[in-house]
Amino acid sequence: MRILIVTTGSRGDVAPFTGLGRRLVDAGHRVAVVAHPTFTTLIESCGLEYRPLPGDPEELIRARARATSPEETRALTTAFVDGLADGVADAVAGGADLLLTAFAPSPLSRTAGEAHGVPVLGTYLTPAFATTEFPLPGPAGSGDLGPAGNLAAGRERLRSAERLFSGAVARMRERLGLPGTTSPPPLGHTRPVVHGYSPLLLPRPADWPALVEVAGFWWPARPLDWRPPAELVDFLQAGPAPVFIGFGSMAPGEGARLGELVTAAVRQAGVRAVVQAGWAGLEAAGDGVLSVGDLPHDWLFPRMAAVVHHAGAGTTGAALRAGVPAVPVPVMVDQPFWAARLHRLGVAPEPVPFGELTAERLAAAITAALAGPVRRRAADVAGLMAGEDGAGAVLARIARVVEDPGR
Numbered sequence: 294m295r296i297l298i299v300t301t302g303s304r305g306d307v308a309p310f311t312g313l314g315r316r317l318v319d320a321g322h323r324v325a326v327v328a329h330p331t332f333t334t335l336i337e338s339c340g341l342e343y344r345p346l347p348g349d350p351e352e353l354i355r356a357r358a359r360a361t362s363p364e365e366t367r368a369l370t371t372a373f374v375d376g377l378a379d380g381v382a383d384a385v386a387g388g389a390d391l392l393l394t395a396f397a398p399s400p401l402s403r404t405a406g407e408a409h410g411v412p413v414l415g416t417y418l419t420p421a422f423a424t425t426e427f428p429l430p431g432p433a434g435s436g437d438l439g440p441a442g443n444l445a446a447g448r449e450r451l452r453s454a455e456r457l458f459s460g461a462v463a464r465m466r467e468r469l470g471l472p473g474t475t476s477p478p479p480l481g482h483t484r485p486v487v488h489g490y491s492p493l494l495l496p497r498p499a500d501w502p503a504l505v506e507v508a509g510f511w512w513p514a515r516p517l518d519w520r521p522p523a524e525l526v527d528f529l530q531a532g533p534a535p536v537f538i539g540f541g542s543m544a545p546g547e548g549a550r551l552g553e554l555v556t557a558a559v560r561q562a563g564v565r566a567v568v569q570a571g572w573a574g575l576e577a578a579g580d581g582v583l584s585v586g587d588l589p590h591d592w593l594f595p596r597m598a599a600v601v602h603h604a605g606a607g608t609t610g611a612a613l614r615a616g617v618p619a620v621p622v623p624v625m626v627d628q629p630f631w632a633a634r635l636h637r638l639g640v641a642p643e644p645v646p647f648g649e650l651t652a653e654r655l656a657a658a659i660t661a662a663l664a665g666p667v668r669r670r671a672a673d674v675a676g677l678m679a680g681e682d683g684a685g686a687v688l689a690r691i692a693r694v695v696e697d698p699g700r
Contacts, residue, residue: 415486423447430627509681539569616675
């Protein structure tokens with residue numbers, strides 16, 4: 294079967310689908326991933342076919358930061374989403390028997406699937422159905438609003454996300470010869486859906502639709518010919534396990550400021566550190582500090598004493614899998630939600646919001662993460678998660694969808 298995986302965003306929005314894609318290839322399917330050009334090498338190095346999706350999310354963030362008016366910001370976003378719509382339409386026109394879609398591009402994937410008669414399965418990295426049990430991740434924050442408040446906030450979150458895509462969907466429908474619609478179903482109405490995170494981290498709400506499940510993480514694939522850099526191996530062997538510090542795709546252009554902060558925090562906490570550049574261009578200096586680029590988390594994180602990260606969905610899962618404590622420093626969107634869940638699970642100290650980050654607070658959080666109770670809890674949770682098979686659940690769902698697209 295020809296399976297097309299559609300995803301948009303940063304590395305954390307793409308990498309988990311490389312692992313899912315490899316699992317599908319091993320099961321005998323032909324798999325292509327539709328993503329931004331910056332991820333071409335990542336996808337192809339994992340043995341998967343790549344299909345282009347226009348746009349550069351890092352440049353969009355920088356351009357929005359430079360915008361001088363709300364109108365300019367909206368124009369930048371509209372142009373970016375229209376590019377996504379064209380890319381998804383072209384990718385599906387290239388041939389597919391089944392679409393797997395991340396949450397963000399799901400309105401575009403549904404539209405293309407409708408035009409070409411291809412069934413669509415939602416494969417979401419974050420919860421995307423309103424519930425009374427918690428508010429959906431988003432700008433409103435991660436605090437419990439009570440059953441009615443949680444449900445209302447979740448519904449508004451979905452309506453807001455749908456409005457972002459409504460114009461592009463209308464233009465896409467016209468381009469593909471589909472009848473117009475004045476009230477498309479909201480994002481949360483895509484069925485069926487498999488959520489790729491652990492129910493230990495966030496159990497499935499009892500009031501979610503029957504065709505929506507929480508299956509467990511699907512893990513990023515390691516590039517087929519990858520080997521750890523000799524400098525990193527030597528560094529790890531030269532002393533006690535270091536702390537990983539990285540903010541992924543967050544804070545582009547803030548590398549110098551963050552580097553000074555991280556250098557001071559590492560010194561105050563008395564730890565060694567592996568510091569990942571990310572989009573910020575983060576670099577830290579000093580004895581016992583090594584700066585690195587992108588590395589497979591499944592290899593690196595188990596060798597760390599703790600992981601300081603921005604609490605994106607993918608990095609959150611990787612740290613949990615490694616069985617090491619986390620120090621969540623959330624920046625935006627779903628990150629405060631996952632940071633709060635890590636703390637509630639007992640595998641992380643209280644989150645330090647990125648906007649409140651100081652060397653002193655980061656050093657104190659690292660020290661708290663390295664304490665015995667947090668370390669033991671992180672190891673226990675990793676052991677429990679080892680029995681989950683999120684990718685296997687997707688394979689099972691695919692078999693049912695092929696038999697009946699409504700299943």
